[in-house]
Amino acid sequence: MRESPGSLVRTVLLCVLALVAVGYALLGPRPSTSGSDDRIVLNYWEKWTGTEAAAMQRVVEAFNASQDRIHVNYLTMSSIDEKAMLSIAGGAPPDVLGLWSFNLPFYAQADAILPLDLPGITAETYAPAVRPLVFDGDRQLAGVNTCSSVALYVNLDHLDRAGLSGGDGDRPQTLEEFDRMVGPLSIVEHGEVVQAGFLHMDPGWWHWCWPGYFGGKLYDVETDTATIDSPENVEAFTWFQRGQRRYGRDALRRFQSAPTDNPSPYRNFLTGRLSMTIQGPWMARVIAESAPKLNWAAWPLPGPVGSPEAPAGPIECDILVVPRGAPHPDEAMEFIAFTQRQDMVELVSSLHAKPSPLMEVSESFRLEHPNHSIAAHEAILHSPNGFGTPPLAGWPELNAALTAGVDRIWNGDEDVATVLAEVQSEVEAQLERARIRRERRNQPRFGTGP
């Protein structure tokens, strides 16, 4: 290569850069060698990031400070699925694993988690809706990190402006009343949505929940059959499709073409372009961070099923399990038992702005709660009409089939019953496959075992 002054400068610069890089690699910050004493190290993997992870960090620190036998090494990552499954399959799992309640049937059915024996804790310790999500009969399979129920978040200023006073006494009691409210709140000009009253697909996380408000189910546990195209579900999704037709497809496509994850799904609500939306209790935190001036309240969404005293709504839990092959199962259960203490549960729930999953709730938890409408979430959580995802190992696959169908119902002009019938047959095939697979390994279906 021809040597020129330029290439000499470059060579020198490259060498300096390489030296700096090597120097940093050799002399840069070193990992802190914490836990170098004789304590048993528990590996705990959690799926949270950011402030949610930091909340759990405080419980971990409290546990580590509480005794001198065990040290918890807390590892957070937002993509936990591959890592968790690979490590269990590869025989090197952590001691404690943070999952979602909808994962539990799959892990439990595959015998990949150990039943918990937590002193002083029974099913009655938890709110009724939480129990089936972490217990299989009498066996406790998971501890509860946090739980949440989904409520209707309302922009009270919009209601005032539209002449719908937003006082608690005026909240809609029936679906008809609710639908009548949406009309005056929806403004469409020149084919563009200026303000939307309510959108069933915004943010699109709980598209499986609508049947629950109409008394419908997606899956029947007793008979192990799909009930996607039941009359209740057709009714629910017909109502859902009407929500789209109110604004028109093309206008909505632009209005809703926001990133499918957060915080932008909230964005229309936070920027005052959407009057009402269903959301989880953490919405209070999001509003406080991003739109502190918003005047809001959360109510249960009324439906044909449920009443003001016993409202309907979806319920989810974040859970803690001990995977099969965990090196220190006894210590892991000790840690989980610690996290289930009322003060710890309330600490994490409060930092997450969620309701407590326990039956016993302290007065100060409610008084100091960052979500001023936490009562609405608690009402759904303690209501007999609260519902979770079906206890089905194949739920993610069922959900994927349903999502594609819901997209068609929302985006197209297709007939609801026809679409649901197609989803039904796809899901029936899934369930049939699951049956064959269970028979192959002589495995009881989740929830029907000994």
Place this chain on the structure above:
Amino acid sequence: MIAGTGAGRFGRAGMYLALALCAVIAVLPVLYMASISLQPAEQAMSESGLLLPASPAAAVRDGAANYGSVLGDGAVDFPLYFRNTLVIALLSVAGVVVSSVIVAYGFARVPWRGRGTCFLVLLATMMIPFPVVMVPLFVIFRSLGWIGTFMPLWIPAWFGSAFSIFLLRQFYLTIPRELDEAARIDGCGHLGILLRILVPLSLPAILVVALLHFMYVWNDFLGPLVFLTHRDQYTLALGLELYMSRLGTTPWNLLMAASTIMVVPVLLLFLLAQRSFIEGISTSGVKG
């Protein structure tokens, strides 16, 4: 040179116009990233905040806050992740360059039976979908005691990467054989030909291999995710992921600040390396 004869001033103006247009379009997402990293959280997602910071003063203030918060975050130790990534990247790049330079020679210059088949097998290794081999790999690394160390992330690089071997082979093949023959007459063996002829002449390609592999390791997410087990071992890509949330809120401004920090070293590297791609042509550019 490639620019047409007689195109003259008009041609050059057109060229600068094209350069400017391409540069602006290309750099738009990068500027957007930088812009969001200089905005406060609530602006980063509001209607007005999607383009630019409110004012230069605000940009300095919020930028300082965001970058300060990323670099000083108690839960996300970026300086440490930076070092970890650098260690892995240096070891890995060195391995890939040394091994690929050698292996590519075997595919380009040594005639032997079965070379074509072997080459196809080499190419085929790039086409294996990762999920299919993930579990066996995990088991192999576990039995070697490598899980929870950096080793799965750099030792395989010392056995060459199909991409780099393929690329270098293609470059070796563009170098005329007559040069080999001349060297052979001078008494060079295979090693001599490789070191005296092919390596100097394909230096830009080797630089490209090093650069692209560095980028790959720098940004690799899945490998560190699967094989590392302690937060003190995290790499930048894993650290970046800690700013992305599936529920709750993604702090866009911090995520973009972290991304910017991650990108700067690679851009610097490219800036220094890119000049070697031009020399062959620029020296002749005055003619034409």
Place this chain on the structure above:
Amino acid sequence: MTWKRTMTGLLWISPWLIGFACFTVLPLVLGVWYSMTDWTLLEAPVAVGMEHYTRMLHDEVVHAATRNTLVYIVITIPLLTVVSIALAMLLSRPARFIAFWRVAVFAPSVLPLVALATIFKLMYDGELGVINRGLEATGLRGPGWFTDETWAMVAIILMNLWVVGPAMVIYLASLRDVPRDLHEAASIDGVGWWGRLVHVTLPMISPVILFNVIIGLVNAAQVFVVPYIMTGGGPNRATYFWSMYVYDAAFRYGDMGYASALGVVQFLAILLLTIGLLLIGRRFVFYRGAVS
């Protein structure tokens, strides 16, 4: 003599051969075996023969994923080839501030794909995104990029234009080796720039074009991160690609056996397409270094 030559060749490629034996052969053999088992990943696999392969024939999701992946490959590869060669030629010319132009064009490719996809997600936003606002300024009404089945695919394909950096750099390095005297001789003969491009430049860099096309195929056929982050495969599976199904089957549906079968088919399909490209390449690729 042949024997000695073969030994020499094997010796030269031995680093790769050892790595291949340790880290590829065994996992791949096991992967093929898994594809013939029913395996939840969490329990021991149970042999089921070719069941997964026959299931694929009737799987609607496989059909959608195949269609989407083929569309994506067929559009992306020519697009990327033309754009990256054009950019490399533009950036290989002597110009003021050439380092600046190159860094600018290369910059987006340096970003972690996850970050770039996230940025584009914000830019594609239907109403507030930079792209639709820009279109609005010119009087056009932008589409709902992620809510419309066709536009969602277009959005994912277009994003590739910002990651041409690696291919472009490889072309840049190869253009450096195009002999000047050939260009000069052609100019003297009165050949225009198009003629010189087609008859001088492209043949001289053809080995590198073949390389980039094959790498482009391998990458396009395994596209995953961008659609996973931008659209999650929707709406209505319009951007659901083959690799996403492999991933979902393995880690979300607990069906590693089926995922492996999908992966094996994907592998064979890419291999066949590559062999096809190599055969075509034989006719069009000019290896100066191969002449003996």
